[in-house]
Amino acid sequence: MFYKINSVHVVAEVFEGDLVLVNLDSGTYFSAQGAGPGIWDALNAGASTEAIFESLKDTPERQKAAQVFVAALVENKLVIAADGAEGAVEVTRDLADAGLASLEVYSDMQDLLLLDPIHEVDQRGWPVAKAE
Amino acid sequence: MDQARPGPRTSVIIATKNSGPYIRECLASVMSQTVLPKEIILVDAASDDETLEIAAEYPLARVIQQVGKGFSGAWNEGIAASRGEFLAFIDSDDCYTPRKIERQEALLDADPNALGSIGFVRHFADPGEELPPSFNTDLLNSDKIAWMPGTLMARRALFERVGLWPENQVVAADADWFVTLRDKKIPMAVCEERLLNKRVHGANLSYSTTSNPAYAREFIQLLHASVKRKRAAASEGNDPEQKA
Numbered sequence: 001m002f003y004k005i006n007s008v009h010v011v012a013e014v015f016e017g018d019l020v021l022v023n024l025d026s027g028t029y030f031s032a033q034g035a036g037p038g039i040w041d042a043l044n045a046g047a048s049t050e051a052i053f054e055s056l057k058d059t060p061e062r063q064k065a066a067q068v069f070v071a072a073l074v075e076n077k078l079v080i081a082a083d084g085a086e087g088a089v090e091v092t093r094d095l096a097d098a099g100l101a102s103l104e105v106y107s108d109m110q111d112l113l114l115l116d117p118i119h120e121v122d123q124r125g126w127p128v129a130k131a132e
Numbered sequence: 133m134d135q136a137r138p139g140p141r142t143s144v145i146i147a148t149k150n151s152g153p154y155i156r157e158c159l160a161s162v163m164s165q166t167v168l169p170k171e172i173i174l175v176d177a178a179s180d181d182e183t184l185e186i187a188a189e190y191p192l193a194r195v196i197q198q199v200g201k202g203f204s205g206a207w208n209e210g211i212a213a214s215r216g217e218f219l220a221f222i223d224s225d226d227c228y229t230p231r232k233i234e235r236q237e238a239l240l241d242a243d244p245n246a247l248g249s250i251g252f253v254r255h256f257a258d259p260g261e262e263l264p265p266s267f268n269t270d271l272l273n274s275d276k277i278a279w280m281p282g283t284l285m286a287r288r289a290l291f292e293r294v295g296l297w298p299e300n301q302v303v304a305a306d307a308d309w310f311v312t313l314r315d316k317k318i319p320m321a322v323c324e325e326r327l328l329n330k331r332v333h334g335a336n337l338s339y340s341t342t343s344n345p346a347y348a349r350e351f352i353q354l355l356h357a358s359v360k361r362k363r364a365a366a367s368e369g370n371d372p373e374q375k376a
Contacts, residue, residue, distance in 0.1 A: 013352040030360045
């Protein structure tokens with residue numbers, strides 16, 4: 001399977017090695033740790049989940065954590081299915097050394113996040129005052 | 133013998149900069165409160181439109197010239213200049229509902245442990261204002277609980293606990309302040325009614341989290357700071373998080 005960021009509703013940034021993701025549609029935010037940021041980068045670069053999991057085949061515990069992590073990305077609508085790239089994208093980052101992938105889920109600021117007036121991440125349709 | 137009613141107790145603080153198009157409506161909403169404020173402090177950043185002339189029409193309004201820069205800095209200068217027991221804030225393009233001050237003073241009197249109060253907001257757009265297709269129209273159609281300065285009434289002690297409005301951020305300072313307040317689990321009294329009508333227009337939509345990349349980065353950064361505070365709290369035995 002191939003996935004990419006659900007860019008209409010999700011913004012993401014890395015701070016101090018933590019990948020922080022916000023789903024502006026649900027008002028939930030997330031922190032990815034361990035191999036999580038590397039897996040996120042690999043998915044968005046066009047790597048398949050099979051290639052990512054294969055790179056962790058020698059460390060079953062980390063492979064299992066990666067599978068749970070990707071399932072959580074999908075469940076929380078942080079990624080959406082993508083078309084596979086032409087030719088395989090190699091997983092270049094050594095995910096096995098990065099620790100167990102994990103995704104912390106926070107919903108305590110939902111009411112604050114859902115007050116944002118625009119819930120889609122794009123630049124279309126800036127408000128314009130109608131001519132008199 | 134009846135105890136004398138306390139005099140006006142709340143300072144309302146407004147940051148202005150060429151706020152002419154909306155400031156009269158804003159000030160009128162403050163002056164039509166069922167319980168009047170002690171003072172209205174306008175911290176003005178060198179307006180060269182009619183803002184100050186309009187302010188002069190309101191006897192409770194006192195203008196101070198902003199010394200520093202930025203929205204947070206203006207509010208902080210307003211706090212320093214204020215004399216009220218309670219502090220309230222309003223953007224110069226927004227309007228209070230008529231019982232805002234009355235309801236929140238009563239809530240804080242009834243709950244001495246609460247260091248502040250927030251309430252609900254309804255967004256509105258002036259006729260002719262064209263909103264973008266991606267605008268969340270639900271905000272126009274229902275009242276939402278609002279952790280935002282315009283619904284806040286604070287005891288002075290609240291700023292001692294949370295700190296002043298952060299001045300190191302361009303646009304996400306108020307969100308940062310409220311997230312910090314909530315992470316500290318400071319007791320607040322929630323008013324279950326609408327206290328603020330918030331105007332939506334082109335200029336303030338640019339502060340959308342999602343449509344302004346600089347704001348999005350600031351916003352995610354403050355959420356990261358919140359994550360770190362939660363981890364620190366969890367390591368002390370209070371675990372508020374879930375793990376996937």
